Amino acid sequence: MRKVIVVGAGPAGLAAAESLLHRGKGKVDVTVLTLEPYLGGSAASFTTSDGRVVEQGQHIMAGFYRELGRLLKRAGVPKEETTVSNRGHMRVWEDRDQQTHDLHFGASSVGALFDGLRYSGLGFGEKLGFGSFMARMIARVMGGVPEAWDDVCLSALCLELGCPASLVATNLFRCSREAQFNYPGEISAYSVMHTLRELARDYSTSEVRFPAGSMSDIWWEPIGRRIEALGGRILRGWRLVKLQHDGQRLTGLVCDQIDQRSLPEGFLEPPFRIVPGSRRVWTDFDEVVLAIPAGSMQRVLKYDPVLRDMPGLAGVARLTTVAPMGLHVWHRQAVTRGPRTLVAGLLPPMAIALDNKPFNPAYRDNPAFGSVLHFVGQETGFEDWTDEELLHRAIRGIQRVDGYEGIDLEGVLTYKLVRDRAPHRRYWLSEPGSLKHKPQPVTPLVGMTMAGDWVRSKADFPCMETAVRSGLHAADIVLKAPTRQRHDALAGRAA
Ligand SMILES: Cc1cc2nc3c(=O)[nH]c(=O)nc-3n(C[C@H](O)[C@H](O)[C@H](O)COP(=O)(O)OP(=O)(O)OC[C@H]3O[C@@H](n4cnc5c(N)ncnc54)[C@H](O)[C@@H]3O)c2cc1C
Numbered sequence: 396m397r398k399v400i401v402v403g404a405g406p407a408g409l410a411a412a413e414s415l416l417h418r419g420k421g422k423v424d425v426t427v428l429t430l431e432p433y434l435g436g437s438a439a440s441f442t443t444s445d446g447r448v449v450e451q452g453q454h455i456m457a458g459f460y461r462e463l464g465r466l467l468k469r470a471g472v473p474k475e476e477t478t479v480s481n482r483g484h485m486r487v488w489e490d491r492d493q494q495t496h497d498l499h500f501g502a503s504s505v506g507a508l509f510d511g512l513r514y515s516g517l518g519f520g521e522k523l524g525f526g527s528f529m530a531r532m533i534a535r536v537m538g539g540v541p542e543a544w545d546d547v548c549l550s551a552l553c554l555e556l557g558c559p560a561s562l563v564a565t566n567l568f569r570c571s572r573e574a575q576f577n578y579p580g581e582i583s584a585y586s587v588m589h590t591l592r593e594l595a596r597d598y599s600t601s602e603v604r605f606p607a608g609s610m611s612d613i614w615w616e617p618i619g620r621r622i623e624a625l626g627g628r629i630l631r632g633w634r635l636v637k638l639q640h641d642g643q644r645l646t647g648l649v650c651d652q653i654d655q656r657s658l659p660e661g662f663l664e665p666p667f668r669i670v671p672g673s674r675r676v677w678t679d680f681d682e683v684v685l686a687i688p689a690g691s692m693q694r695v696l697k698y699d700p701v702l703r704d705m706p707g708l709a710g711v712a713r714l715t716t717v718a719p720m721g722l723h724v725w726h727r728q729a730v731t732r733g734p735r736t737l738v739a740g741l742l743p744p745m746a747i748a749l750d751n752k753p754f755n756p757a758y759r760d761n762p763a764f765g766s767v768l769h770f771v772g773q774e775t776g777f778e779d780w781t782d783e784e785l786l787h788r789a790i791r792g793i794q795r796v797d798g799y800e801g802i803d804l805e806g807v808l809t810y811k812l813v814r815d816r817a818p819h820r821r822y823w824l825s826e827p828g829s830l831k832h833k834p835q836p837v838t839p840l841v842g843m844t845m846a847g848d849w850v851r852s853k854a855d856f857p858c859m860e861t862a863v864r865s866g867l868h869a870a871d872i873v874l875k876a877p878t879r880q881r882h883d884a885l886a887g888r889a890a
Contacts, residue, residue, distance in 0.1 A: 396424050399873055400648060400677060401684045402635050404429035405436020406859045407846040408686030409618045410466055410866030411873075415684075416625035417469065418874060425627040428648070428677070430634045430691075430819055431663045432655055435615035437688070437719075437820065438859055440606075443660065446757050448609045449811055451662060451820065452721040453749050453769040455481075455737075456604040459593045460860040462867060467614060470621040477613040478604035479754040481737055488740040488796050489516045489566050495797040497735065498567070500602070516567055524559035531556055536592040545585035545830035552584035566740030573739070573746050575825050575857055576717055576773045586825035586856040593854060603737070605754045631655075634669075635687065635695060638843070639676065642701055645842040648677040665817050684869045686846040686862075690716045690818035692834075707839045710832030714849070716821035718778075720745060721813040722770040722789055727806040729765040731798030738799075742792030745772030745785070764808065768793065773822070774814060782812040823849040825857060836869050837876075844869045 397419075401412045404427050415423045433439050440450035456463065456478060464474050483500035496516035512522050535556070544552060549571065550563050562568055571590075572582045606613060619629055632653040639647030652673035653663070685692070692711055696703045703712065722745055729752070730736075736750045751767040752758045758767050770789045777785065787804065794802045815821060823829075833851045836844055846869035848862040855861070 396422060397682065398424045398680045399426075399682045399684065400680045401425060401427045401686060402429070402648065403436065403686035403688075403847070404431070404434045404615075404619070404629065404631075405686060405688070405847070406438060406463065406862035407848065407866040407869070408436070408684070409434065409615060409622065410462070410863040411684045411686055411846050411870045412622050412627055413466060413469065413618060413625070414867050414870035415873060416622060416627050418870065421626070423874070425622070427622065427627060427629040428633040428635065428650060429629065429631055430653065432631045432653075432658065433611045433615075434619045434629070435611045437815070437822065439611045439615065439662070440609040441611060441661065442609045442757075447723070447725065448751075448755060448757065449661065449723060449813065450610065450721055450769065451813055451815055452719050452771045453747075454606060454610060454859065456606070456859070457594075458602060459596070460858075462863045463860050466618060466863055470618040472614055472617045474604070477607055479607050480602040480604050483602050484735045485737040485739060486735055486796065487514075487516060487567050487570065488738065488792075490740070491565065492516070493795070495738070496567075514567060516565060517562065521559050521562055524557070525562055528553070528556060528558040532588075532591065533595050536588050537595060540585055540588045540592055542585060542830060544588060545583045546828055547584050548581035548827045549584045549587050550581070552588075570739045570747070573743075573772070576719055576822050577824055577826060578743055578746070578773070579776060580824065581827055583825045583827045583829060585830060589854060589856045605749065605751070607754050607756060635685075635691070638695060638699065638702060638840075639678075640702065640840055643841060645683055645840045646678060648683065650675055650677065662813065662820070663817070680842070682842050682844065682873045684844050684846055684866075684873060686866060686869070688819060688821070688847060689714050689823040689849045690821035694818050702840075705839050708834055711834060713832045714829055715824045715826060717773045717775055717824055718814055718816040718820075719771070719773045719822050720785070720815065722785060723811045723813075724768040724770070724786070724789070725764050725808045725810065726766045726768060726802055727764075727808055728801035728803075730768075730802060738793065738796055741770070741796075742788055743772065744774055744777045745770035745789050746792075747771045748789070748793055765806070766802070768802070782810075785812060786810055823857070830855065836865065836872055844872050
């Protein structure tokens with residue numbers, strides 16, 4: 396029986412653990428160690444004692460999230476019952492004409508990418524320019540996305556490929572940057588073009604789906620139960636602080652246990668208490684899958700000069716991470732209903748918002764809330780703003796949107812701002828030039844495989860689907876590479 400420890404229980408770690416057990420067919424013993432008391436990592440959420448759902452940040456599931464859908468299905472979670480579709484609709488506030496514009500994606504494959512042509516925020520000439528630019532772009536990305544595109548920012552590449560300059564200045568365009576947390580900074584063209592490629596290849600449905608409830612409850616805990624039903628163990632509240640190794644092979648995981656009794660309701664925020672004397676070194680394993688975020692990995696490597704400078708891991712310290720924010724506003728006033736509930740192009744730093752009232756069964760029939768708005772963004776440039784100041788700004792931004800005029804400060808019943816500042820919650824940025832710093836799944840240390848949305852993969856852009864695919868890939872590597880020779884071959888070194 397091979398013993399595998401998976402560190403991290405976000406989408407990547409859960410996918411890796413489930414796959415190891417499912418495909419290992421009784422021959423793999425899996426233990427998951429994870430820092431937080433809940434499953435789902437950056438995509439986790441919890442329900443407050445009075446029934447309100449708080450997420451780290453609103454999550455959407457795009458049509459091409461094939462592997463996440465399959466994982467949920469294996470865990471007995473019906474996608475149709477736990478998510479609600481936007482039926483291809485979203486709305487964008489454009490600063491240049493101070494109006495809200497509808498964007499409706501059609502129902503078919505590549506054609507959906509041309510639906511921008513129907514976007515009323517573009518002039519006639521811009522639409523023609525946009526159409527021919529998209530045709531050229533799709534033809535290019537379908538042939539593969541060159542890694543050299545990581546060295547240029549999205550705007551520069553688009554202009555080079557004939558995109559009208561005025562389009563680059565629209566909020567419609569800005570959304571692609573903000574969806575990856577790259578505001579106010581630039582974004583890697585490679586990363587965005589990968590998303591476009593996925594859309595063009597597998598746009599089986601043009602809708603995006605929103606979770607109908609607390610994601611940890613409806614998705615990640617059922618996956619955790621499946622892992623346990625397959626014989627795996629999930630140990631929560633263990634923080635990996637250090638890796639033990641002899642320079643060649645991973646030999647131990649040094650972990651501290653979080654004092655769960657010290658935790659208030661909500662997400663795990665430092666400072667949290669460590670159980671005195673709880674430090675434990677796990678050595679009883681054949682392989683480890685590290686599925687922790689970039690911020691946590693930077694912390695683990697920081698005090699280990701050998702690992703820190705090792706080829707393949709040396710770039711990790713150079714990745715930029717930011718603190719995402721999720722602002723939840725429970726409001727008295729109802730807003731425009733139906734699928735047109737996703738709004739983008741709002742005032743930074745929280746420029747994307749969604750009304751959860753029609754999606755979440757806990758809110759849908761609850762007359763106490765007219766709308767339940769959830770804004771997403773990241774805090775660069777706004778670090779010193781108080782929660783209240785950020786609330787005021789978000790309200791000011793959204794009340795300009797057609798149908799949201801009644802959203803004012805007076806109608807706010809309650810609000811909660813989640814700032815993901817802790818190292819384990821910070822998010823890596825896909826800025827130009829970052830690709831070369833990302834680690835490969837096969838690391839220089841024998842016995843250590845990496846997974847996560849920030850680890851190199853075939854789908855090099857940040858989202859839950861990438862994380863799940865990366866976890867599945869890590870499981871593949873572990874199942875196929877038990878020996879030193881295989882490891883070296885995979886790592887591209889002479890055995
Ligand atoms: C605000 C916000 C909004 C987002 N919106 C979307 C969206 O709409 N759609 C989408 O597809 N994606 C979205 N994402 C991205 C998505 O959440 C991530 O891509 C995904 O969660 C990454 O999964 P992961 O398993 O790689 O890492 P994570 O989800 O970060 O999980 C990491 C795991 O490692 C554990 N861990 C961390 N440090 C340690 C340590 N030292 N020791 C032990 N365990 C540790 C954590 O507890 C956690 O279980 C969003 C992210 C954020 C922050």
